[in-house]
Amino acid sequence: MSRRGAEGGQRSATAGWAFAGAVGTLAATLFFGIATRVSLANDIDIVARAGISRVLRGGISDLIDTFLIICVLVAAYAVALWAARRGFPQAFPAVLGAIALCSAAMLPAMPLTSPDAVHLAADVRTFWLHGKWPADFGGTPDKVDDPVANEVRVYRSNPSGYGPLAYMIGGAPLPFVGDGFRANLVGQKVVAGAFLLLTAAAAGIVAKRLGRDPAFTAAFIGLNPMMLWQYPGDGHNDVLMAFFGVVALGLAVEPGWRARAGGALAGLASVLCKYALVLAAPLVAAFWFPRLRLAIAAAAVGLGALILAAYALDFAPVRNGTLGPATAVAPSNPWGVISGLFDLGRTGENRLVLFGYVIYLAGLGAILLLHPLRTGLDLARAAALAMGFFLFVASPGYLPWYLIWFLPFAAICGDRRVLWWAAAWSTTAFLPVLALNWQISIARSWNIPEPVRWSVVLAWALTILAAWLGPRLWNGGSRQPQPAAGPRFQPRQKRRAPTRGRAAPAR
Incomplete structure (x- = not known):
């Protein structure tokens, strides 16, 4: 074996051992640091209302402990990404x-941040066992006599806002979980964890087709x-939409119309889980x-002009309901800070939306x-930019689990500027989560008024700084070239007859 080969094998072995150590640290910290400390064994009323601070009630000391645990998770994640990029x-x-x-x-773990999974566990039973539509007021938990629906505490009289395919897939655990509240909740967490894995796997396969590293891509997401906090931890189901969206992208970049038709069907499945990725559909249309x-660009801008006219004429067709990306202002983003500072109320928030x-x-x-929009990587990068721009800049309803709308496309495109943005944002997104849980303790002990607002400002500022500074200091040490791979699609040039005395243009 040559010296160069031996050195390569040694580097590969080092990366493999580093990856194993990082994953072991991640799994052990998640299990012992979070899941068993804030577990489903708690009182049902606490579990149903959700929130890590309902169990960890030591105030600032528990906040600091949780912050340090998250720092360990982030460090292990960084090592795992380094090892995956290095290769083994x-x-x-x-x-x-x-x-x-x-x-x-x-x-x-019990739901750590949001009670949505509790509501969802009741909703899938309403859909499958009681034959009612959970997205309508006739199918809310307070109108269904069911052992799981009876345990819903938050948004009990409000419908959920998912699509029919989300409820259909969410019913997969029902034959195995019986009527127990905790078992049904675990069933939804299993579905969310399984689809996080499927999304990461699908993104890795698409990335490989486009000339990127599948292992790094999957690790970046999964x-x-x-x-991990929001999906197998909290049990949200946006990851169902993300999986079908990644499949749609993988088929959309193929040159044949049979594959594109499959991409359109996968895109429809994504919308039937939750609508959000339809926001990137114009990019696919322009690519095709x-x-x-x-x-298409003029239509997008024209629609924006119509909405601006409605805004100027004080016509607001949306109303606040349950928190969601379409009709609400959440406190965990800059729009929520603006709403709180100026006390805008419902009408003002509708205008913000x-x-x-x-x-x-x-x-x-x-x-x-x-944007070029010539190759599959171009389309992935454009989708990442569009969804990231929507969530980071334009969505008053942004909540941290919506990052799954952005991360897969960022990971697939592999642009180091987008990767730094996504990694920094998904890390700093923990700051508003912690502030929301311990805002009273922060205000009392550290004399910081409105800590949630300050946490949002800090999270966005740190993300912008990292996204700007990171690629300039370190490009990640990629072990492979970054080709502009993927099928190329160029508009046909009209063939012109050569004029006398001139050469015909090269084709």
Whole structure:
């Protein structure tokens, strides 16, 4: 064996051992530091109301402990990404096994941040066992006599807002969980963890097709501490939408119309889980039909102008309901800070929502006009920019688990600037989560008024700083070139007859 080969094998072995150590640290910290400390064994009323601070009631000391645990998770995640990027034998299946292990470590945890999974556990039973539509007021938990619905405490009289496919898939655990409240809740967490794994796997496969590293791509998504916290931990179901969205992207970049039709069906499945990724559909249309690109951009900007006119004329067609990306202002983003500072009320928040969509459509128009959109990687990068821009800048309803709308496309495109943005944002997103849970203790002990607002400002400032500074200091030490891979689609050039005395243009 040559010296160079021996050195390569040694580096590969080092990366493999580093990855194993990082994953072991992640899984052990998730299980012993979070899941068993804030577990489903707590009183049902506490579990149903959710929130890590309902169990860890030591005030600032518990806040600091939890913050340090998150720091350990982030450090282990960074090492795992370094090792995956460096490369070792069978890295992709090893990453998928690591995601399954870390997801399993979070299953004993009660919902840590949001009670949505409790509501969802009741909703799928309403859909499957009682034949009612959970997204309608006739199917709310307070109107259904069911052992799980009877335990719902938060948003009890409000419907949920998912699509029919989300309820259908969410019913998969029902034959195995009986009527127990905790068992049904674990069933939804298993579904969420399984689809986090499937999303990471699908993204890795698509990335490989486009010339990227599948192991790094899957690890970036599935070992992300915020994703493990929100999906196998909290049991949210946006990851169902994300999985079908990744499949849709993988098929959309194929040149044949049979594959594109499959991509359209996968995109429809994504929308039937939750609507959000439809916001990136104009990019796919422009990728498929380059000659219509200007018209699609004009339509996006024109729709924004219509919404702006509605805003100017004081016409607000949306109303606040349960927190969601379409109709509400959440406290965990800058729009929520603005709403709180100026005490806007319902009418003012409706205007903010409308204005947010105006900003998004303007940004989408700019992406459609300026982005190359020639290769599969171009489309993945454009989708990452669009969804990231919507959540970071234009969505008053942003909540931290919505990051799954952005992370897969960021990981697939592999642009180091987008990767730094996504990694920094998903890390700093823990700051508002902690502030929301311990805001009273922070205000009393540290004399910081409105700690949630300050945490949002700090999170956004740190994300912007990291996204700007990170790529300039370190590019990640990629072990492979970054080709502009993927099928290329160019509009056909009209063939012109050569004029006399001149050479015909080269084809």
